[in-house]
């Protein structure tokens with residue numbers, strides 16, 4: 494994150510006559526103006542994505558009719574964390590957008606497809622920027638861009654045409670950054686509504702929403718979050734074009750020559766490592782899931798023969814289990830289930 498923030502707002506060095514960095518100040522280079530906003534936006538983004546992805550798996554289980562305590566708990570814990578963080582992320586997103594407005598004005602112009610500098614700027618939701626500066630399609634909301642950027646219709650917003658064409662994103666790049674930004678904000682806003690729906694049901698009747706539509710939305714929230722994270726990075730990177738280090742180094746100066754043999758070796762190693770990590774991750778998940786399902790079915794089958802308390806917030810719970818009988822072959826304690834009453 495420090496490297497990316499430095500690429501957006503570089504400092505902590507000067508370039509000598511031949512373009513080499515001198516007078517390097519590591520502390521200033523690491524702690525650049527965009528580090529704080531980017532760091533918190535990213536960290537909160539990945540935690541809430543993890544929450545929605547995990548909860549989404551259990552949402553599918555609940556939609557398929559599994560109502561056991563394990564599924565309800567598996568849904569409730571990660572979804573609650575994500576739901577609490579969603580409005581936080583919305584506020585952080587709003588504040589990072591304002592940081593971009595102040596510290597990376599040309600990127601801001603790209604993400605909002607602003608062509609000419611001026612006040613009273615309208616906000617475009619989606620739409621396409623043409624190379625002559627005109628905009629086709631999209632929904633135009635008068636004055637809103639100026640208001641969002643500086644809380645006043647008189648806020649001056651820098652336009653793309655304020656810098657030479659060679660120093661700003663092309664119309665197509667600006668449109669890509671703009672769409673990525675708008676998709677991120679749209680999904681972020683929908684997630685806030687989903688979190689409010691959940692919070693409302695907890696406040697009203699201390700339980701999960703009952704509508705299957707809630708669980709359908711929860712099931713897709715994880716995938717939507719992953720898409721949002723990618724959109725965030727597209728906004729950051731495409732919006733900075735043609736610079737890799739803003740106003741210091743162009744992407745064309747930084748790309749590695751594809752004829753360099755080390756490039757393909759490095760790419761090969763990265764691909765192999767990631768495939769292995771993904772394979773190991775899936776293997777562990779599948780093993781855990783089948784083991785827990787067996788333990789779950791075992792416990793419920795045992796409890797059905799005895800008295801079963803089935804009106805807990807997390808579903809049925811056996812009352813008089815004493816351990817070995819209901820835990821079946823799984824007594825490693827890692828299942829997340831505790832069937833002893835004293836352990837609840």
Ligand code: HEM
Nearest residue numbers: 531534535538583586587589590678681721722725726729
């Ligand atoms: C809802 C309102 C949101 C707004 C206004 C917003 C705004 C922004 C802006 C302006 C950037 C570019 C920062 C830069 O280039 O320096 C960005 C980047 C990013 N956003 Fe969002 N965002 C929002 C929601 C979300 C959500 C819900 C997620 C993830 C679940 C997310 C994930 C990211 C990521 C991963 C980046 C790239 C890394 C970074 O700059 O921190 N954003 N966002």
